[in-house]
Amino acid sequence: AQSVTQLDSHVSVSEGTPVLLRCNYSSSYSPSLFWYVQHPNKGLQLLLKYTSAATLVKGINGFEAEFKKSETSFHLTKPSAHMSDAAEYFCVVSDRSNTGNQFYFGTGTSLTVIP
Amino acid sequence: GAGVSQTPSNKVTEKGKYVELRCDPISGHTALYWYRQSLGQGPEFLIYFQGTGAADDSGLPNDRFFAVRPEGSVSTLKIQRTERGDSAVYLCASSLLGQGYEQYFGPGTRLTVT
Numbered sequence: 503a504q505s506v507t508q509l510d511s512h513v514s515v516s517e518g519t520p521v522l523l524r525c526n527y528s529s530s531y532s533p534s535l536f537w538y539v540q541h542p543n544k545g546l547q548l549l550l551k552y553t554s555a556a557t558l559v560k561g562i563n564g565f566e567a568e569f570k571k572s573e574t575s576f577h578l579t580k581p582s583a584h585m586s587d588a589a590e591y592f593c594v595v596s597d598r599s600n601t602g603n604q605f606y607f608g609t610g611t612s613l614t615v616i617p
Numbered sequence: 618g619a620g621v622s623q624t625p626s627n628k629v630t631e632k633g634k635y636v637e638l639r640c641d642p643i644s645g646h647t648a649l650y651w652y653r654q655s656l657g658q659g660p661e662f663l664i665y666f667q668g669t670g671a672a673d674d675s676g677l678p679n680d681r682f683f684a685v686r687p688e689g690s691v692s693t694l695k696i697q698r699t700e701r702g703d704s705a706v707y708l709c710a711s712s713l714l715g716q717g718y719e720q721y722f723g724p725g726t727r728l729t730v731t
Binding site for chain 2: 538548554592597603
């Protein structure tokens with residue numbers, strides 16, 4: 503069965519310090535993995551995705567994530583947090599299940615950036 | 618190009634009424650998904666279409682919820698006899714079929730049942 507676990511429901515960092523949002527997954531197949539961001543009262547926006555190419559993936563706004571198969575992890579990082587990064591972040595896993603393309607969402611991590 | 622659009626953006630209805638929520642996906646996207654998002658929660662899967670057919674409707678909470686996609690493009694989510702617990706933001710997403718393609722989300726419809 504496929505599932506995603508976001509290990510922290512809330513993360514708080516100071517502006518200018520590194521961000522780490524943790525995600526572990528389980529998948530029966532070779533998965534694709536995604537991070538989405540949702541700002542308050544806004545739609546979901548794709549930050550980055552992993553699709554079995556390079557394990558270190560760079561996304562928008564300075565975010566990146568590393569796929570580690572041995573640890574079944576896909577943690578999201580950013581070297582220096584900006585106030586505009588405050589939002590909800592979702593880790594998503596996708597694979598070709600017997601019903602086709604299916605996506606499984608984590609429960610989300612709320613990022614607070616302290617000035 | 619145009620993204621996923623959803624109408625209406627807001628819908629207020631009385632308990633017991635029928636509502637329809639519309640999703641217009643990105644042209645050429647075969648896969649279409651409906652989710653429900655309550656305040657402070659992640660998206661909850663409702664139904665997934667491949668073309669005109671529902672490939673997976675296991676997330677529909679009960680038989681008051683129904684969705685169609687008759688021509689493989691626009692989809693309508695229909696809720697009968699609405700209840701206050703149906704209040705949420707209903708999200709639609711579309712994607713190309715195949716491993717590795719991401720979902721593109723619409724802005725959502727905020728449904729309030731009074």
